[in-house]
Amino acid sequence: MTLVAVRTEGDSLVDGYRAVVGDGPIRILESLARQLRGHRIAMVNSTATGGGVAEILHRLVRLLNELGVPTTWEVMTGDTRFYGITKTIHNTLHGWPGALSEEDHAYYLAMNRRAAESLALDADLVLIHDPQPAGLAELRRQAAQRWVWRCHIDLSSANSAVWDFLAPRIAHYDAAVFSHVTFVPPMPVPAYLAPPSIDPLSDKNRELDESEVEELLAPFGLPTRRPLVTQVSRFDRIKDPIGVIDAFRLARRREEAHLVLAGGSADDDPEGAEVLAEVRAKVGKASDVTVLLLPPDAHLVINALQRRSTVVLQKSLREGFALTVSEALWKRRAVVASAVGGIPLQVIHERTGLLARSIEGCASQIIRLLRSPELRRRLGGEGREHVRDNFLHPREARDYLALFARLIDIAHGS
Numbered sequence: 001m002t003l004v005a006v007r008t009e010g011d012s013l014v015d016g017y018r019a020v021v022g023d024g025p026i027r028i029l030e031s032l033a034r035q036l037r038g039h040r041i042a043m044v045n046s047t048a049t050g051g052g053v054a055e056i057l058h059r060l061v062r063l064l065n066e067l068g069v070p071t072t073w074e075v076m077t078g079d080t081r082f083y084g085i086t087k088t089i090h091n092t093l094h095g096w097p098g099a100l101s102e103e104d105h106a107y108y109l110a111m112n113r114r115a116a117e118s119l120a121l122d123a124d125l126v127l128i129h130d131p132q133p134a135g136l137a138e139l140r141r142q143a144a145q146r147w148v149w150r151c152h153i154d155l156s157s158a159n160s161a162v163w164d165f166l167a168p169r170i171a172h173y174d175a176a177v178f179s180h181v182t183f184v185p186p187m188p189v190p191a192y193l194a195p196p197s198i199d200p201l202s203d204k205n206r207e208l209d210e211s212e213v214e215e216l217l218a219p220f221g222l223p224t225r226r227p228l229v230t231q232v233s234r235f236d237r238i239k240d241p242i243g244v245i246d247a248f249r250l251a252r253r254r255e256e257a258h259l260v261l262a263g264g265s266a267d268d269d270p271e272g273a274e275v276l277a278e279v280r281a282k283v284g285k286a287s288d289v290t291v292l293l294l295p296p297d298a299h300l301v302i303n304a305l306q307r308r309s310t311v312v313l314q315k316s317l318r319e320g321f322a323l324t325v326s327e328a329l330w331k332r333r334a335v336v337a338s339a340v341g342g343i344p345l346q347v348i349h350e351r352t353g354l355l356a357r358s359i360e361g362c363a364s365q366i367i368r369l370l371r372s373p374e375l376r377r378r379l380g381g382e383g384r385e386h387v388r389d390n391f392l393h394p395r396e397a398r399d400y401l402a403l404f405a406r407l408i409d410i411a412h413g414s
């Protein structure tokens, strides 16, 4: 169980964001931060690297500190058994098959009890991310504190037995936050909405010139003459890498292209190696597909890969939000993505990208984009503006600070 040290040196994030989103949104953020002066925030999740939540926390924690709201980040680590159980919780809450036994319940609670004894959770506001550490509120909460559960999962088709186990834990929070209104089931506490966001200044998303892109991708020997069709995702069945290969093979009957499946693993995801082996077996000796297993800090490589791609895919079968979609749209890429979870918030069909509901549909949208530079330019341009307006970190920070300010007001009876 660890406290993540967030790098604070370097240029001011606040100044950098001001240059991207303008003065107005930053002034609102600064004013909310002034209301929260003197209050400390603790963020808790279950991995320091890999996956969207860790990606967000690295920068959001730094931003909140820069704004003068002292914020720490605690990681609740587990063992293989715990991560197996929490992966089942994650998948079944997304409506995927699976079940928990009584022993699983007991083990989940025992691990939360262990974390409750060791994590530093004395802040005034505690923001718990996702189901893994959700049991902490009932174990550690003190009367003067405010606790918020931040759920990144689409609970609209959640397995009811698993939700029945989790909901009594959530009843100990003051509020829950979801990415999209359709994700929210009947809740024991008030629910608020705040979609996730990306950082336009991070290595993952900052501008790169063409020579930097070439240099970063040189070690991978990707073809330079054929257009790249790319999906960046953890090797997880929910991201449907096998379906991506099937869709690409259909598209390849009509158009020249090269598929890149790039991904790494997350500390709290035990299935990655198995899925990667399935993907490699499916690709076989095909020369028009590259599978890249990337280390957790390959942010610049992913940035370059997204920029170099003619089409970016996100063919998930279930999805919380898919930061990878915002990342691609921010880079003005043409995106084909499944109409699941939070993706339709980002991909407005025919305006900021193209939605697909099947392997055949995905293939035909890939073909359309490969054939039309004009369509790619139009969707990519609108996509960037849509992300600037809705899915950059200052907006997410504002949503959290506004909620915290409200919870503190309620506590003080105003």
Ligand code: UDP
Binding pocket: 050, 051, 052, 053, 055, 204, 232, 233, 234, 262, 263, 264, 265, 294, 295, 296, 298, 299, 302, 320, 321, 322, 323, 324, 325, 327
């Ligand atoms: N990512 C990464 N390396 C990888 C795969 C993904 O850095 O090998 C990043 C990706 O760029 C994005 C985040 O991890 O920022 C994944 O977030 P998303 O919401 O797309 O999916 P999640 O993994 O949380 O389900």
